[in-house]
Amino acid sequence: MIILQKKYWYSIIILFIGLGTVLLTYFNTNYQSTIAVVTQAKKISAEKVKDQYDNTDHEITQKLTLKVLNHQHRGQSYHLKNTYEQSQLEDQKYHKNQRVFVQVRNGQLTISNVKRDWVIILMVFTLILLMVVLIGAKSWLVLMSLLLNTVIFYVVIHFDIQKNGSGTIMIYSLAAIIFATVSFLLYQGIHKKMWAMLTSTIVALLISFGLCYLIMRLTNERGITYMAVEYATQNPRSLFIGQTLLGVLGAVMDESTDIVSSLSEIIYHNPKITGKQLWHSGRAIGQEIMGPLINVLFLIFMADALPMTILYLRNNNTIAYTFEYTLSLGVLQSLISAIGIVLTVPTATICAYYFLIKKEGHQ
Amino acid sequence: MSTMLALLLVLLTLMVIVGGRSGIKSYLSIIINFGLVFIVALLISWGANIALTAACFVPLKLLTIIYLGTNETKIADKSFLISFIVTVIIVVLILGFNFLAQAPGIGEQSGEDLIGLSDAPGLSFAAIGVVVAIFSTLGAISEAAVAMSAGLIELKRQNQQLSMAKFYQSGLNIGEDILGTAVNTILFGFFGSFLALFIWYTRLNYTISQILNDKLFAQEFLIMCYSIIGVLLVIPLTTLVVSRSKKL
Numbered sequence: 001m002i003i004l005q006k007k008y009w010y011s012i013i014i015l016f017i018g019l020g021t022v023l024l025t026y027f028n029t030n031y032q033s034t035i036a037v038v039t040q041a042k043k044i045s046a047e048k049v050k051d052q053y054d055n056t057d058h059e060i061t062q063k064l065t066l067k068v069l070n071h072q073h074r075g076q077s078y079h080l081k082n083t084y085e086q087s088q089l090e091d092q093k094y095h096k097n098q099r100v101f102v103q104v105r106n107g108q109l110t111i112s113n114v115k116r117d118w119v120i121i122l123m124v125f126t127l128i129l130l131m132v133v134l135i136g137a138k139s140w141l142v143l144m145s146l147l148l149n150t151v152i153f154y155v156v157i158h159f160d161i162q163k164n165g166s167g168t169i170m171i172y173s174l175a176a177i178i179f180a181t182v183s184f185l186l187y188q189g190i191h192k193k194m195w196a197m198l199t200s201t202i203v204a205l206l207i208s209f210g211l212c213y214l215i216m217r218l219t220n221e222r223g224i225t226y227m228a229v230e231y232a233t234q235n236p237r238s239l240f241i242g243q244t245l246l247g248v249l250g251a252v253m254d255e256s257t258d259i260v261s262s263l264s265e266i267i268y269h270n271p272k273i274t275g276k277q278l279w280h281s282g283r284a285i286g287q288e289i290m291g292p293l294i295n296v297l298f299l300i301f302m303a304d305a306l307p308m309t310i311l312y313l314r315n316n317n318t319i320a321y322t323f324e325y326t327l328s329l330g331v332l333q334s335l336i337s338a339i340g341i342v343l344t345v346p347t348a349t350i351c352a353y354y355f356l357i358k359k360e361g362h363q
Numbered sequence: 364m365s366t367m368l369a370l371l372l373v374l375l376t377l378m379v380i381v382g383g384r385s386g387i388k389s390y391l392s393i394i395i396n397f398g399l400v401f402i403v404a405l406l407i408s409w410g411a412n413i414a415l416t417a418a419c420f421v422p423l424k425l426l427t428i429i430y431l432g433t434n435e436t437k438i439a440d441k442s443f444l445i446s447f448i449v450t451v452i453i454v455v456l457i458l459g460f461n462f463l464a465q466a467p468g469i470g471e472q473s474g475e476d477l478i479g480l481s482d483a484p485g486l487s488f489a490a491i492g493v494v495v496a497i498f499s500t501l502g503a504i505s506e507a508a509v510a511m512s513a514g515l516i517e518l519k520r521q522n523q524q525l526s527m528a529k530f531y532q533s534g535l536n537i538g539e540d541i542l543g544t545a546v547n548t549i550l551f552g553f554f555g556s557f558l559a560l561f562i563w564y565t566r567l568n569y570t571i572s573q574i575l576n577d578k579l580f581a582q583e584f585l586i587m588c589y590s591i592i593g594v595l596l597v598i599p600l601t602t603l604v605v606s607r608s609k610k611l
């Protein structure tokens with residue numbers, strides 16, 4: 001009962017802090033850029049347009065009235081015409097009461113961006129609240145690991161920029177080892193099970209990446225369209241390699257944890273288990289989790305490319321061309337991840353055997 | 364031989380060696396899943412109703428992932444039911460948050476990639492954004508549902524006499540572990556997916572406030588959170604469903 005009550009109080013406190021922070025962020029006007037609120041939005045015309053591929057869209061013009069909320073033009077109202085396509089691919093519709101970032105020059109106001117930070121904060125608190133209500137005590141561990149990993153990610157990015165895309169494999173392999181060590185220390189603490197998990201993660205990651213890199217070199221990286229790497233500000237090949245190494249890391253950690261902890265239960269109940277029996281158990285557990293895990297990453301990598309794929313197809317590009325420029329890198333990333341996930345099964349089993357049986361001197 | 368073909372063959376070989384028959388099934392599930400994503404892209408690009416397409420393909424994808432990924436029908440049945448319910452809840456959440464964020468379409472960072480492409484394609488990119496968010500969460504939701512129901516069904520079989528309170532406590536314990544590891548998979552999956560974007564932000568000296576208000580950041584951050592919330596919802600729901608089912 002006491003635990004329940006504690007949880008109940010925590011949830012209420014988080015709810016109020018959350019609501020307060022969201023409202024403060026929403027109404028905050030203390031930004032470098034000028035902020036305005038849309039006080040009126042009226043649709044004045046809608047025109048049918050056709051693009052060069054005969055796709056019909058509607059070009060809509062809105063008449064907006066905005067009131068500036070901060071800096072030198074504070075309190076002044078501006079009128080503005082906003083034209084957008086109904087598909088909202090690059091431009092967008094504005095609503096009454098929406099807060100936006102604007103620029104005022106020579107008495108003319110232009111909208112530069114929508115204010116979205118309060119939605120991010122709202123999501124953060126929704127997540128924390130749900131976690132505390134549904135999980136309770138352990139949620140702070142999950143939140144801590146999210147936060148710590150984000151900080152490490154930030155440092156890694158700065159390091160990558162300093163090296164300007166050289167030594168990528170080195171940087172991201174080291175980063176992966178640091179990420180894994182920190183996460184396992186946080187979740188598991190120091191004991192032999194944790195060493196088995198950590199070793200399995202690092203070994204599986206290095207072997208699978210090494211194997212995939214070898215395959216890439218042997219096939220001369222034929223058919224890898226590095227040009228299709230999105231948002232590239234440095235050598236796209238190095239970005240692809242970094243993304244692949246980081247992408248598979250979480251899944252390999254996940255799987256190593258599952259297999260090692262299940263095997264350690266088996267060893268605990270049956271200390272006389274032979275290496276061969278352990279191998280069979282490890283394989284059986286691995287078979288169950290391998291498929292769904294590969295699909296988790298696959299969907300994250302694929303769904304992300306969906307809008308571009310649809311846009312390319314809509315522009316009468318051939319299926320082969322569209323695939324090459326929008327989906328192929330995601331598929332490659334998924335395949336490399338999948339190889340990592342499959343190789344984790346034997347690695348985790350061998351690590352469990354080595355750390356939990358051999359080192360204990362059972363045999 | 365192209366790199367992709369070589370990787371496909373190596374993966375097939377490894378999955379057969381490590382997974383045997385279920386390895387082949389998992390391999391198939393990935394191929395079918397890819398086919399489904401591509402068919403969705405094709406259908407939408409041909410002008411099919413986006414909501415209807417999503418409503419048809421979400422259950423199909425869940426079926427593929429769950430029934431081809433697990434070997435026991437009992438676990439698969441429960442996992443499918445749970446994933447489906449959680450997905451419905453998540454869809455409501457996605458519609459709400461995506462409306463608040465007002466972040467449809469493609470970011471300004473894609474400028475160069477859009478050269479030569481029509482800016483009036485006549486498809487609602489707000490709706491496509493919702494489909495992307497739903498698809499991204501499906502993998503995480505179904506993986507958690509399978510892991511959770513497998514654990515709980517096994518527990519119930521081993522201890523028939525377990526009291527309700529103890530069962531719920533065990534459910535919570537298993538759930539904590541699953542959440543911890545699933546969050547890692549999701550987090551690094553997204554790090555891996557958006558490394559280039561974050562390097563872009565850092566190189567161009569975006570301020571924290573600029574990042575938090577950026578269209579692409581909002582899209583990606585929200586998608587990551589939907590997945591984590593999906594996993595979170597799976598935990599109590601599975602405990603409830605498994606505890607109520609008589610025959611296991």
